[in-house]
Amino acid sequence: MTPADLLVVGTTARTLDPARPTATAIAVAGDRIVALDGEALALRGAGTEVIDLGGAVTTPGLVDGHMHPLFGAATFHGADLTSCLDLDDVRRMLADAAPGEDGWIVGWGLDHNVFGGGAPTNAVLEEVLPGRPVFLRLYDGHSAIASTEALRRAGVTGPRHFEQRSEVICDRAGVPTGMLLEHAAMELVQAVLPTVSDAVLRDRLREALSGMAATGLTGGCVMDAEAGALELFASYEENGDLPLRLRVAPWCMPGAEVGEVLDLQGRRGRRWSVEAVKFFMDGTVEGGTAWLEHPDCHGTGTEAFWRDPAAYTKAVQQLADARVQTVTHAIGDAAVRHVVEALEHVDTGGVRHRIEHLETLPWELVPRLVRSGLVASMQPVHAGFTKADHSDEWSTRLGAERADRAWVCRDIRDAGGYLVLGSDWPIATYDARTVLAHARLRRAPGTTDAPVAPEQALTGLMALEGMTSHAAYADGATDAGRIAVGYRADLTSFALDPVEAPADELAEAPIRLTVSSGMVTHRD
Structure with a gap:
């Protein structure tokens, strides 16, 4: 032999x-x-x-069921604001931040909770760095705060209309407050930020993926193809192998032609391939853009990311008919319900469609989700941004009843559903050991924090399956x-x-x- x-x-x-x-x-x-x-x-x-x-x-x-490696490598650099607990911490971090090209100061990982329940604005930026171009990404990846000078350079002077659910937040006088909600609004300023060379991006990507492999990851589901990701993956492989095997799902945004993402299917390299399409049904709870069946405490959260949800249904069913896997970001209960209704009676031809995040879910929707054949893809590590006593921004916005439904992992498994686990890096750590531990503890490992919805904890075997056998099932892999x-x-x-x-x-x-x-x- x-x-x-x-x-x-x-x-x-x-x-x-x-x-x-x-x-x-x-x-x-x-x-x-x-x-x-x-x-x-x-x-x-x-x-x-x-x-x-x-x-x-x-x-x-181990496979990370939801990640953004190039997005993390490209954008989560500059001032690390993840340790900031309040605005005084933000002031200290910004005062020490080193300006980059063209005087820009960028930062990432800012927690909504630092604003103490108030509306996030650029007031602290103007106080500490007056007249400077500043762009700070909040930890959810769906919002950012830009200084007045950054907005000026981007030509943003008032509200804008977008095809998708996105918003330049303005005061009563129509003046931008600095808060940018969702991708289209953030892109206005991102478009004028200094560019990062492909060589630097490849180095950062190598560092990130090698770090992931050191935590036990062998592959990951990449939930975007932004910033020239496919071209960068291809150029990376001209000089070496990617440390992880990557399965890529390009975005299909409102107003886009489905044929454009269909044409990308099957594009591949040695260790990456395009095999799915990513949709957004809503945004985030903290940003007020999650699609909820009842408004949050600020009266927001009642709109879908697709302003015409029927257009999403048509697009996702068109891809299902073409036997292309769809994965849909759906955090709020109304968003999850709509995805289930869009796909539960569609002939999928054996393709396993997925719902991503499902942060708050009514109990009665769980068995319906499971019966539909949809795979749930969740990141219980995100519960680390919340508190068991519901005093955090995520819980406050939802209210106690909906906050009690946080990341109902165990309900889905007990109902016989398939559950994929992931990190959503760079939103949370890519360390696979932490992902596994958090799914079991419902709190950050190594802490004495009270667990969030401890009845939703997974067993050790369930957690392992979420990054191995259930991940393979979700992707239709019969040899993994x-x-x-x-x-x-x-x-x-x-x-x-x-x-x-x-x-x-x-x-x-x-x-x-x-x-x-x-x-x-x-x-x-």
Whole structure:
């Protein structure tokens, strides 16, 4: 028999294969698992690379179900504002911020809660950095604050109308306050920001993806193709392999031609491919753009991202008829309901369509969602931006009843649904161990914070499935998500058992080995 290229020994494997739940040795040839246990050991040859894991626990390779790697590399740079708890912290950070090209000061990760319940405006920017062009992205990625000078450079002097649900927030006199809601409004200022060279973007992307591999990730679902992502992925592969295998879903925005995203389907490189289309049904709770069945505490949240929701239904059904997977951002209860109604009776031809985020969900909608065949893709790590006592901006806007429905992961699993887990990086950390731990703890690991909706906690096995077998199911992959002969050689090896070990310990446990499609991308 042909010798293996790679032989992993000294491990206990949780295969997630009901026919063979455990293994102690794994043989890999090319990008496939070719043998297990004794049969694997027999494939050791002179050229076989043997890795002894010294007792580590190996699982199918982890996949992040929702990520934006190039968006993070391109835009989440400058002043890191994630640690700011109030406006005094923002003042200190901005005072120390170093200006970049053309005097621009950019920052990222600003929490809505720093405004203490008040409307976010650029007043603090004008106080600390008068006359300077400043652009700060809030942590949700759907809003930003621009200084008066930044708005001037972008030619923004008042309200604008957009095809999508987006807004330049203005005061009663029609003067912009600096707050920009959703993509189209933010793009007005982003268009005049200094550009980042492709060489720098490739370096940042390499750093981010290598960091992801070090936390055990072997692949990810990229939920955009913005900023020339496909071209950048292609140029990256001219000089090397991407550390992760990437499955890309370009955006289909209101007013766009469905044929444009259809034409992108099937475009691919060695380790990336376009295999889906991303829609937005709403925005975010904190920004007041989540589509809710009842208004939030400010009287907002009653509009869809698609001003004509019927146009979304037509577009998503057209793609379903073409047997193209759709993934739809739907955070509010009305948004989720609309997606379910749009797809629950459509002949999908076996394609598994997905709903992303589902941050607040009525109990009665859960079984309907499951019966529809839609896959839920959630990021319980985002609950780290909320508080169990509902004193945060997300909970305050929704009210206690809807906040109690936060990220109903366990309800979906108990109802028999498929649940994919992810980070939405750069919105939250890409560390896969933290994602797994947060899904079990419903709080940030390593803290004594009160858990958010603890009854929605997943078991260790459920959390692991959310980044392995359920992720493979969602993407229609019949040769992934398990450690089995003939399956893709995606492996993640933990220093401890990710199912049985305490979740707080899991978040800090070393990753001994990451193998993506047969390629060793990290070893400790």
